Amino acid sequence: MFEFLWKRDKEIQSLAEIIAVDMEKLNLSKLAIEKAIMMIAKAIAKSDILIQTESKEKNKQEYRLNIQPNDHECGTVFWTEVVKRLLTAQEALIIPLGGKYYLASAWQVSNNVLTERNYSDITLTCAGYNYSIYKKFRSSEVIHLKYDNARIRLYLQNVVGQYDRTLDAVNAMMRMSSMPRFKLKLGTSALSFREKQKDGTDKIMTKDQYVKKIKNLLESDELAVLTESDSVSVDQLQINTGVKAEELAKTALQINNEVANAFDIPEAVFNGNITEKSDATNEFITYAVGPVAEVINDTLTAYIVGEADYCAKDEKVMVWLARFKHVDVVDSAVNLDKLRGIGFNYDEIRGMVGYPLLNTEFSQARALTKNYGEEGNGNVAEEN
Template sequence: MFGLSAEIHVRELAFWQCTNMIANAVSKCEFKTFQNGKEIKGDEYYRWNVEPNKNQNSSVFLQKMISKLFSENAVLVVEASDGQLLVADSYSRKEYALLEDVFTQVTVGDFVFKRSFTQSDVLFIPLHSRNMRPLVNGLYETYKKLIEYGMKSYTKSRGMKGVLSIDTMAAGDPKAKEIFESIKNEGFKRFADAENAVLPMWKGMDYTDIGSKTYSNEGTRDIRAMIDDVSDFTARAFGVPPALLSGDVQGVSDALDQFLTFCIDPLCDMLSEEINRKLYGKSVLNGDYLQIDTKCVKHVDLLSVSTAIDKLISSGAFCINDIRVLVGEPLIEEEWAYKHFITKNYSTVQDLLAALNQQMDPNTG
C-alpha cells in the first residue's frame, strides 16, 4: 500500500525540487551596487555577494532566504547591530493600515532578539497575496488516491492466488483442521514469499494456482506518470517550466529563457525593489541603488556566441570588458579594453548623406 510517508515524500520532492532550482538560480545572480549612476564595489557589494553574516556565505544565505520565501509565503531579513544580514526563522507580525508593521519575537537559530523591529528596519518580502502551497496540496490529495490505487493494482498483479481443495472426510477430521491452520498461517506465506519453495500437502488436500501474473512494466510506468504529473503541476505553480524539472534536454534553451523571464526576473525585481526602498530610499533618484543581474544564471558557450560577441563589439555597443563580464571572464586592466570600437561599415545617416552629396557634386575632386 502507498503509505502516508511515501505520499509525503512525493509531495516534498516536487516542492523542494522547484524551490532549490529557483534558489540556485538566484544565488548565481550578481548583486550590483551603483553610486551616482556608476557601478562600484564596496561594503554593500561585499555583503550581498560574498559575506552577508559571519556564519554564511552569500549563496547559503540566499538559499535559506528563497527557501523560507516559498515554504512560508514570506521571508523576513533583519540587520543586526554590527551590520550582519540574518534570515529570521520565526517571528510575530503586527499589521497596521497607516502605520509601519511591527515585528516581535524575531528568532534566528536559538537566538531571540529582545527588541522589536518596524517595517523600515527590516527586509520583508511576501511572495503571493494567497499562499499557493495549500492549493497545490489539495491536488496532491487527489493524486494520492490515484497513486495508492495504482500501487495496489500493481501489487495485486504480482501476488499469488490459489484454491485449496479439501476432501470431505478430511474436512471433518480435527487433526486435518489443525494441519490446515498451520499451513494457512505459516506455510502458504513462506511459500508465496520465497523465490524457491516446496508446499507440503496432506492426503485429502489439493492446491491449484489461479494467479495470472503479468510482468510487464505497465504498472510501474503508470505510477511513474502520475508522480510526474505531481511534479508538473507543482512546477507550474512556481512558474518553473516542467521540462526543466524533468530534466528533458530537448528544448531546454527555450525552457530556460521562459524560466528566467517568468520566474527569476520577476522574483529578482521584487527583491531589488525591497532592498532599494529600505536601504537606499529616495537616493535611487540620484543614481544610488542595487541591481540584481540575472544574466549570470544562463551558461554561456563561447563558441556558440562568438558571432554575437563580434557584432556587439564591432557595433560599438559594448567594450571588450563589458563582454568579458557577460561571459564570466576576468577584466583586462588595460585602457584599450575599456574603449569602444566600431567598424568602418557603420556610420550615421548624416555622414552617409554627406558622402553621397559629395559624390554627386560635380565641383568635387
Template sequence: MAFHFWKWLTGKTGEEPKPVTEGEFFDLATDLYIRELAFQSCVNLAGNALSKCEFKTFEGDVEKKGAEYYLWNIEPNQNQNSTAFLHKLVHQLYNTRTALVVDQGGKLYVADSYVRREYALYEDLFEQVTVGEFTFGRTFSQSEVLFFELTQENMRRITNGLYLSYGKLIAYGMKGYQKSRGEKGTMSLDVQMMSNADFRKRYEAIQNADFRRFAEAENAILPVYKGMDYTAISSKTYSADSTRDIRSMIDDVTDFTARGFGIPPALLNGSVQDVSSATDQLLTFCVDPLADNIQEEINRKRYGKAGYLRGNYLRVDTSAIKHIDLLSSSGNIDKLVSSGVVCINDIRGLLGQPLINEPWAWEHFITKNYATVEELLKALEGGETV
C-alpha cells in the same frame, strides 16, 4: 507539533491526530515524499538560479563595488556565504509566502520564525524574531527589516491541495500494480473434515501463516493436508505498463507544481530538447519577477527615495544564469562590441573572465560601417568612400 504536522501532511484542519495503521502510515509517507520531491525541486531550482545572479551596486548611476556589494555577493553574515543565504531566503519565501531579513551589526540574517503585527496606516511590527536558536529581545519595525512577500496565496497550500485530488489516482495505480503481482486461488475443503478440531487448527495455521509465506516467496511449497485442495486461479504478471503509468502520474505532479512556480516542466524532468528556450522561460516567468521583488525591497529600505533618485541603488543581474559558450557566441559578441553597446570588459564579465585593467578595455567602439543617413549622403556627394 505532531498536530500541526498531521494537518500539513493530510491537508485537514480542525481535527485531532488519530492512530494510523502501518499501511496507512506508509501511504502518508509516500504521499509526503512525492509531494516534497516536486515542491522542493522547484524551490531548489529557483534558489540555484538566484544564487547565480550578481547583485550589482551603483553610486551616482556608476557601478561600484563596496561593502554593500560584498554583503550580497560574498558574505551576508559570519555563518553563511551568499549562496547559502539566498537559498534559505528563497526556501522561506516559497514555503511560507513571506521571508524576513534583519540587519544586526551590519550582517544580514534570514529569520526562521517571527510574529507579524499588521497595521494598515502605520508600520508593521515584528516580534519574537528567531534566527536558529537565538531570539531577539526587541521588536522590529517595517522600516528596520527587509520583508519579502510573493503572492497573496500560499504556494505550499495550493500545491498540497492539488495533490490531494491527484494523489488518489497515484494510489489507485499503485494498488493496481500490487494486484498485478499478487496471486489468488481457491481452497476446496472436505465438509466432514471441518468438524474435526485438529483439522481446523491445521487449516487456520495454513490460512494465517503458511499461505502468506507461500504467496510472498519467490519459490515455496504449500503443505496441503488430506481433505484440502488448492487451485490457483491467477498468476503474477510483470507488465511494465503499470509501473510506467505510475511514473507518468508522478511526473504529472511535478509538471503541475512547476507551472505554479512559472518553471518550464522540461527543466525538472530532465528533457534536453530546446533547453535554451526553456531557460528563457525560466528567466522571464520565474527568476526575473523574483529578482525584481528582491531588489525593489532592498532599494526602498537600504537606499531610500533620496538615495535612489541620486543614482544609488542595487540591481540584480540575471544575465549570468544562462551559460554562454565563447566559441558559439563569437559572432554575437562581435556585433555587441562593434555596435558600441558594450565594452570589452562587459563581455569578459559576462563570460566569467577576469577584467582587463586598462583604459581601452572600458571604451566603447563603433565600426566605420555605421553612419547616419546625412553623413552617408555627404560622403556620396563628395565622392568619398564610406
C-alpha cells in the same frame, strides 16, 4: 462465522494498496518540490546583486550581499536559504545588524496599516544555529520579502492534505491489523464435518460449528495441531502490496509536470529534455526566476536605496540574472562584437560572460561607432 474475515481481508488489502500508492506519491512529490525550489533558489544565488547607486558604501554593501552576508555564511548559501523560505512559507525576513545580514526563522509582527509595523520576538538562524534577539525593529529597518504565488500555495496545501489522508489510512490499517487474521477455505463438498468423540463415536458438525471450533483453537494459549483435508485449509492473511516500476515511472512523470506547472517551470527544463534550439531556459528565467528576483529587487531597493535617491537619481538594486545563464564566448562572438560596436566596453562584456575584469584604460574605453574608435578619437569614421 468467518465471512467477516473475508470482508476484512478485502478492506485490508484495499487500504494497504492505498497506503502504498499514496506513500510513493508523497515521496515523489516531496522530491519534485525540493527540486523545483532548489532550481529557482540556485538561479538567484548564482546571480549577482548589483547596486546602481553613487553611495560611497556601494562596494561594502555589494560585498555583504554577494560574498559574505554575515561572518558564518557565504552569499550562495545565504540567498539559497532565503529563496527556499520565500517559496515554501511565502515570506522571508532578513534582519540587518551592524552592516551584516541574517535570516530570521521566527518573528512576531504588528498589524499596522497606516503606520510602520513593529517586529519583535525575532529568532535568527545562521549556519545551522538559532539565536533569539529581543530588540524591536520597524518596517524600514528590516528586509521583509513576500511572494504569494497561489498555484504554489495550493499545491503545497494539497500535499499536506495527502499526508493527512495517508496517516488516516495508516491508522485504520493499524486498527484492522492489530490482531492476526486467518482465512478458512472450505470446499464445495465440505457442507458438514465429522468430529471423533472420546467414546469413539462420530459427531456431525455444521459449518458454523466447525468454524467456531477452529476459532477457539486459534485463540487458545495451549499447543494445538490443526488437521487439513483436500477441501479445508486455514491460512494467515499476508498483506504484500507494492507499486510496479512502470506505474511508478508514470506517476513520477505526472507529479513532475504538476510541480513544474505550479512553480511556472517549463516541463522541458524540469525533466531535463532541453533541445539545442529550445528556449526553455529563457522561459525558466522569465516565468519562474524573474518574479522572485523582482520581489528581491523591489524590497532591497526600498531598504538600501530609499525613495529619495530612487526618484532623484534613478538608483536601484537588481539581481543580475544574466550571470545565471551560461554563455559560450565562441558561439556568441558575433553578438558580443555587436555589443562592443554600440558602446559597451571590454570590461562590461567580460563581466557578462563571467570573465575577470581587466580594469585598464584600454578595457574601459568605449567604441562609439561601428569602426570601434575610442572616445575623443578625431579619426573615427562616420557611421553609414
